[in-house]
Each structure stands twice: as structure tokens, then as C-alpha cells.
Amino acid sequence: MSLSKNIQTEINSLIEAVVQKYISKASDKPKADSGNPFVMALLKDFEPLIHRIHGLKTSLGSEMEKIAQIIANDVWGKDNVRRKIKENVTLPKNVSEVINTIIIDLRNIKTLSNYAKEKEMIIEACKKPSENGNTQPIEFDLVITDPKNSHTYILEMKGPDPNTTEVPGAKRRLLDAIAWAYLKTGSENIDSQLAIYYNNKYPKAYNNPKVLNYFNPEGGILVQEDFWNFIGKDKQTFISLTNMFETYGKTNKKKIWEGFSKLIEIQ
Numbered sequence: 001m002s003l004s005k006n007i008q009t010e011i012n013s014l015i016e017a018v019v020q021k022y023i024s025k026a027s028d029k030p031k032a033d034s035g036n037p038f039v040m041a042l043l044k045d046f047e048p049l050i051h052r053i054h055g056l057k058t059s060l061g062s063e064m065e066k067i068a069q070i071i072a073n074d075v076w077g078k079d080n081v082r083r084k085i086k087e088n089v090t091l092p093k094n095v096s097e098v099i100n101t102i103i104i105d106l107r108n109i110k111t112l113s114n115y116a117k118e119k120e121m122i123i124e125a126c127k128k129p130s131e132n133g134n135t136q137p138i139e140f141d142l143v144i145t146d147p148k149n150s151h152t153y154i155l156e157m158k159g160p161d162p163n164t165t166e167v168p169g170a171k172r173r174l175l176d177a178i179a180w181a182y183l184k185t186g187s188e189n190i191d192s193q194l195a196i197y198y199n200n201k202y203p204k205a206y207n208n209p210k211v212l213n214y215f216n217p218e219g220g221i222l223v224q225e226d227f228w229n230f231i232g233k234d235k236q237t238f239i240s241l242t243n244m245f246e247t248y249g250k251t252n253k254k255k256i257w258e259g260f261s262k263l264i265e266i267q
Helices: 007-022 038-043 047-076 093-107 116-125 166-185 225-232 236-249 252-265
Strands: 083-090 130-145 151-158 190-196 220-223
Touching: 007 047, 007 236, 007 252, 047 083, 047 130, 047 151, 047 225, 047 236, 047 252, 083 093, 083 166, 093 116, 093 130, 093 166, 116 166, 116 190, 130 166, 151 166, 166 190, 220 225, 225 236, 236 252
Parallel strands: 151 190, 190 220
Antiparallel strands: 083 130, 130 151
């Protein structure tokens, strides 16, 4: 196992909290509403269970950032990891213009994303700054610094199917982050990437056109194993993490079933 006992204890506590939250709600049955009258007619008695499972998936997704931070704290050092940081970012106008051009070209499908070229364009613009533009508040999901190599990593975590408006917004924040990190550190050792924490097409390659239209797989995006193994600095991190979830599920199978089965009425 690549994950230490301390990490496993913290992660198990998070898993337990989320599962317990939905088990405890079993007696408070949600209103059945699938949006599809035919599905509703067919699975009416099961819909409350489906509703809770969907809610559990959503809640667990929000906990994955915390799990990433727990793992990163252990291997990168707690002082080098920050999550959900809010910065007031002021960029030179010429840098913002370069970023705007990149976004517009991608939106209009004039070019395909080229992560290395985009980073180079932004850093070159930062080296010849014009007057500053407006200050914008930006929240970064995860920022990791590697003091040994003076390298800054900025990551934005998403599920595999973000909505259409989320993708260009994430792209802009990550491009802004390149400029922010360079202007702050003066180092070109920067990576600002989208992190897709699981691949919903596995074992096939991740393939979501609305994401890949904006993010180049060659550097601009980390998916599933690539993300978790990077966070843990170990090729076994993703496997170890999924094994933890599987072990929890098997160990607590009776408790989970007893809680969720209350949502199904059998006459």
C-alpha cells in the first residue's frame, strides 16, 4: 500500500461521514421525481433509493478535494499544499489580452489546445508587462509548491462531465493562474492543469469533447490515475485509494444495506 496508516485513517473518516449522512436520512424519504414519467412509473418504489445514491455520489465528489489534500500533505509537506485559496489577481492588460485570444480561438474552434504553447505565450507576455488591468478574485482548488525545484502546480478538480459553461471558466482560471504564478515567483516552472478525478469511460480512454476542446491531453489535463499518482508521488496511489473504498464497502456492507433498504417499500 502506498498510503500511510495516518492517511488511511483520515480518508476513512471522510468516507464514513458521507455514507452516514445518507444512511441517517433514510427515514426522511425524498419526494420521488425522476423527470421521466415512464421511468417514474416503472421504478417509483425504487426512486428514493436512486435519489439518495445520486446524492451520495455528488457529496462524495466534493470530498475528493479533501482526500487529495490529505494525500498531498503527507508526500509534499503540509506547508507546501493549499486548498481552496482565494486570491485577488491583477494581471497586466497585455497578458489578459493574450489569454482572451486563446479562449476565443478555442471557443470558435479556430485552434486546438496546445498546452505548452499557451503557457509560453502567457509567460512571454508577462516578461513585457503593460499597465495593470482590473483585479479579479479567483479561487484555486489546489496549489502545490515544490521548493526543491521551484515548481508551482495549480490544479482545478472536476468530475468527468462538467457542464458546458464550467469548462471555459475553468480554462480561463487556469490560464490566469499561469500568469499569477509567474508574476509571483518569477519562475517558469509552472503547471496549471485540469484534474479529472475519475474516468467515466474506463477502461477506455477519457473522451469528453467539450473538455478536450479546451484542454490538451498532452499536459493540460490529468485524468484518474495520472492525477492521483501525481498527488501521491507513487504509481500505486490510485489503486491504493480505490482499494480503500472497496474495503470500506465490504466491511460496512450490512450497515449500508440496512440503511438504504429502508428507502424501498415492499408490499
